Amino acid sequence: MSWDSLVPRPSLVVPATGVLELDQGTTVGGEPTTADWFRQHVGAAIGLPLPDAARPTIEFRTDRTESVPGGYRAEIRPDGVEVVAHDAAGAHHAAQTLRQLLDPAAYRSAPIHYGRCLLPCGRIEDRPRFGWRGCHLDVARHFLPKREVLRFIELLAMHKLNILHLHLTDDQGWRVEVPRFPELTRVGSWRRRSMVGRGEPPEFDDRPHGGYYTVEDLREIVGHAARHHVTVVPEVDVPGHSQAAIAAYPELGTGTRPQVWDSWGVSAEILNTDPSTLEFYRAVLDHLMDVFPSQVICVGGDEVPGATPAHGRFLRSLIEHIQARGRRASGWDEILDSVDPLPPETIVAVWRDERIAIRAAGHDVVLCPERRLYFDHRQADHPDEPIPVGYLTTLEDVYAYEPSTEHVLGLQAQVWTEQLDTPRRVDYAAFPRLTAFAETAWTSDRDLPDFRRRLVEHHLPRLDALGVEYRPLGGPHPWQTRPGVAGRPR
């Protein structure tokens, strides 16, 4: 493989002549989690043991005086690779780069041929543009089995993305086990049926849908993410988007038990603001903070029909509760209106309109604009596009997205799953747009024709080797269409 195959595009590459051949004698060492990761993932694919050694062939070192957080430099010579990274995350990024420099077969889980395994000689210096390179994943509307979340984390890391914002609760499902409140998952984790598409009148299947993650599952997800230098930011959405919780414990709402919602949209069932409801959610957040080491915990706060000032105070109490435990709260941008005053440490996820970022002055902001970075929205006006909803958001639109300010923590893509009822549909919606997004979040030095060339010649073959069912650039495969299921394009 060649230096001009890398995605996201690195800051600086100086190719040199010659190659390094990896073989039975090749050793890997240095920063232990990175060396282990390289041995486990790349070693398995190329069929080499890559043991540690006192003076390893491929050495990952860290040095705080180098680069910036997440940054690294590497030099490949015929006799070895020297990586010097700012931190372990930077070392991991370097390891991901080395994997890309191998053949796409390096993305399989077992060797498929035994040709020579070569790295091109040269030097690279690379650093991220933003510290928050996020992807949100809605596992509430449609549950994604744990194994798929683990796989999704690997796909994020492959693209040098470092935040997985996990949307764990909504009107249509509660996905996180809370041992103190077993009804949340016994009742709240499944619904009797689901709306199919977005037609008028609405259509439903008659098929129960559900699932949840046990505490052990979530600890595994967090640990797997940490190995990949991905932070899992959990979201429990309040005080709206809470019908599944109210179905489990009606006293959190009006006292009348609704069903876990089977429709898409914004439910009118919202939490009440009684002291007991606040106590309930403080306990839920304590549990969340026990399971998720993330510095940031998301309280949602979006789309609350009929909200009162008491709901703003309710949200503020929960934000203060998170802060009192040494963490930071984040919320969707509606909290700028509802929580008055909004504690300054709160991170604002700006989704409705990027101009709202101006109103968020004084707060850290993550840009998640609906018109550009919502990947449930249709990616083409192709007549065969499955269940087209939302704004037209092409691969090129995502790649061209340029935030109106650099004074933000970073960017985040959103994968809402009302219309994505299987992992295959998630793959289709997310890729290759997430590849374009990753480059936008990593570097301001972008070039669309060059990106397309790297994507087509090098990166789609990597996704193929991993078995990712992305949307082909020319339109969906016949089995990726959903004839007869109405969308709702805007």
Ligand code: ACM
């Ligand atoms: C949102 O799309 N409701 C954040």
